[in-house]
Amino acid sequence: MIAVHTAQQVREAEQAFFAANPGVDLMQRAADGLAEAVENFLEGRGPGVDGARLLVAVGPGNNGGDALFAAARLARLGCRVELWATHGDAHEAGLAEAQAAGCQQIDAGQATTALAEADLLLDGVLGIGGRPGLDAPVATLAREARDLGIPVVAVDLPSGLDADSSTPAEESFHATLTVTFGALKPCHVLQPAASRCGEVRLVDIGLELGEPWALAAAPGDIAQRWPLPGPTSDKYSRGVVGIDTGSVHYPGAAVLGTVGALHAGAGMIRFCGPGPADGLIRAALPSVTHGEGRVQAWLVGSGWGDEPGDAERLAGRLADGLPTVVDADALRLLPDHLPAGCLLTPHAGELARLLDVEREEVTADPIGHARAAADRWQAVVLLKGATQYVVQPDGAVWLAVPGPHWSAQAGSGDVLAGICATLLAAGLDAARAALLGASVQAMAARRRPGPYPPDDIAREVPAVVGGFEVVR
Numbered sequence: 001m002i003a004v005h006t007a008q009q010v011r012e013a014e015q016a017f018f019a020a021n022p023g024v025d026l027m028q029r030a031a032d033g034l035a036e037a038v039e040n041f042l043e044g045r046g047p048g049v050d051g052a053r054l055l056v057a058v059g060p061g062n063n064g065g066d067a068l069f070a071a072a073r074l075a076r077l078g079c080r081v082e083l084w085a086t087h088g089d090a091h092e093a094g095l096a097e098a099q100a101a102g103c104q105q106i107d108a109g110q111a112t113t114a115l116a117e118a119d120l121l122l123d124g125v126l127g128i129g130g131r132p133g134l135d136a137p138v139a140t141l142a143r144e145a146r147d148l149g150i151p152v153v154a155v156d157l158p159s160g161l162d163a164d165s166s167t168p169a170e171e172s173f174h175a176t177l178t179v180t181f182g183a184l185k186p187c188h189v190l191q192p193a194a195s196r197c198g199e200v201r202l203v204d205i206g207l208e209l210g211e212p213w214a215l216a217a218a219p220g221d222i223a224q225r226w227p228l229p230g231p232t233s234d235k236y237s238r239g240v241v242g243i244d245t246g247s248v249h250y251p252g253a254a255v256l257g258t259v260g261a262l263h264a265g266a267g268m269i270r271f272c273g274p275g276p277a278d279g280l281i282r283a284a285l286p287s288v289t290h291g292e293g294r295v296q297a298w299l300v301g302s303g304w305g306d307e308p309g310d311a312e313r314l315a316g317r318l319a320d321g322l323p324t325v326v327d328a329d330a331l332r333l334l335p336d337h338l339p340a341g342c343l344l345t346p347h348a349g350e351l352a353r354l355l356d357v358e359r360e361e362v363t364a365d366p367i368g369h370a371r372a373a374a375d376r377w378q379a380v381v382l383l384k385g386a387t388q389y390v391v392q393p394d395g396a397v398w399l400a401v402p403g404p405h406w407s408a409q410a411g412s413g414d415v416l417a418g419i420c421a422t423l424l425a426a427g428l429d430a431a432r433a434a435l436l437g438a439s440v441q442a443m444a445a446r447r448r449p450g451p452y453p454p455d456d457i458a459r460e461v462p463a464v465v466g467g468f469e470v471v472r
């Protein structure tokens with residue numbers, strides 16, 4: 001799992017480092033890592049370092065300092081570097097070093113001309129000390145770089161972003177590569193801000209960071225944690241999933257959830273939903289059994305619509321006291337108390353309704369709202385979307401492996417709920433079931449980037465899971 005820390009946590013670690021290591025200059029470490037990353041970028045992109053033209057936008061703080069010391073190193077390697085101090089002031093020692101290395105200082109007007117001929121724009125305007133948004137002349141440069149297709153390497157984070165927020169300001173740089181120091185910050189991993197960062201490279205500068213603000217999963221983490229069958233496994237020990245989803249109006253949701261559960265490796269599925277879906281599942285998925293019986297976990301809510309008797313339908317399933325995935329329409333009907341080990345799977349709109357707030361409030365502070373719901377119902381919340389947050393009642397946050405944005409389509413959530421139910425039935429706790437379920441669906445979608453229907457993506461899950469066995 002990859003640790004994510006807030007700007008404040010990084011600042012505190014920096015202070016602790018300075019107290020423990022007087023005389024060690026962290027900015028030099030950051031600048032070394034940055035210069036090396038730019039060098040690799042230029043080598044990888046064709047022009048190489050020698051003779052490459054760099055425009056460096058330098059802000060008034062330490063982010064500009066990093067950029068200036070890196071620019072000096074790159075100039076000594078043969079780059080032709082032009083510097084624009086965007087706010088007049090610039091890190092004094094850094095500027096002196098850059099000028100001594102042959103970097104040329106230019107003004108705003110010259111920066112526009114220099115940009116057109118640049119191989120790369122180094123964005124050292126603002127870092128973790130920046131307020132969101134860009135002043136007009138800098139915003140213009142950022143826009144021109146996009147229009148001209150000039151690659152941008154961002155120092156620590158694309159200037160204009162708030163380091164701790166998933167929501168990008170309207171005006172910011174759009175980086176091809178972001179070189180960050182000490183730790184990943186929320187803006188590097190949370191969509192839509194993360195899409196402004198491009199590829200993110202972390203430079204270790206020796207900070208000792210404490211408890212992370214969140215942990216982001218990588219594919220290898222999912223491979224290590226996926227429950228695999230062994231020689232003593234049978235269909236019961238692998239987990240029997242009870243599925244009570246679908247309605248006259250929405251039978252497809254039940255089919256999709258069942259397809260998801262089956263392709264995630266359920267030992268056995270008992271489908272207990274109503275009419276039309278029951279027939280469809282009988283025809284399409286012959287291994288699914290029908291009717292009541294013992295199960296290890298329930299999946300409820302997908303495709304229920306709004307029918308009289310839904311509250312009783314939910315109460316009946318929760319009365320079993322089993323771990324339950326509560327999805328979609330059942331989220332409107334939550335009682336005050338849930339059995340231990342339940343997983344709630346709202347998207348932002350459903351979470352807003354659950355908490356009686358506006359959707360925009362949830363998108364502005366997804367984690368705060370997911371935490372509120374997890375605390376109120378003492379259940380794990382999987383908040384779905386481009387970033388999938390797994391939030392536990394104690395407030396801990398995990399982030400699932402991200403997938404392609406093609407998955408933003410009706411039915412993806414139904415499939416996901418089915419995958420999670422299989423993992424609950426296999427005995428995983430709700431947080432692990434959510435993390436693995438959301439991640440494996442994203443990994444399956446990565447194998448088929450494009451507008452494939454959600455059931456086609458579900459049918460890729462076995463190949464992903466089969467690969468886990470090879471890795472372990």
Ligand SMILES: NC(=O)C1=CN([C@@H]2O[C@H](COP(=O)(O)OP(=O)(O)OC[C@H]3O[C@@H](n4cnc5c(N)ncnc54)[C@H](OP(=O)(O)O)[C@@H]3O)[C@@H](O)[C@H]2O)[C@@H](O)CC1
Binds near residue numbers: 129
């Ligand atoms: N922490 C670490 O471990 C390490 C940190 N390092 C580096 O330091 C960076 C943080 O440096 P930092 O604290 O000097 O802040 P930084 O982002 O340069 O900006 C602050 C300046 O910008 C100004 N300003 C703010 N917003 C503005 C706006 N919207 N528009 C215009 N101006 C604005 C603000 O002025 P103010 O208006 O607030 O007086 C202030 O002058 C960090 O990201 C990393 O690159 C590395 O060297 C090594 C280890």
Ligand SMILES: Nc1ncnc2c1ncn2[C@@H]1O[C@H](COP(=O)(O)OP(=O)(O)O)[C@@H](O)[C@H]1O
Binds near residue numbers: 328404415
């Ligand atoms: N922008 C996005 N990028 C990637 N995946 C997304 C994005 N938006 C949504 N998704 C995927 O779609 C799912 C949300 O589905 P949901 O809205 O609940 O659909 P439904 O209820 O119709 O099945 C998420 O779990 C995620 O897998």
Ligand SMILES: [K+]
Binds near residue numbers: 063154155158
């Ligand atoms: K920056």
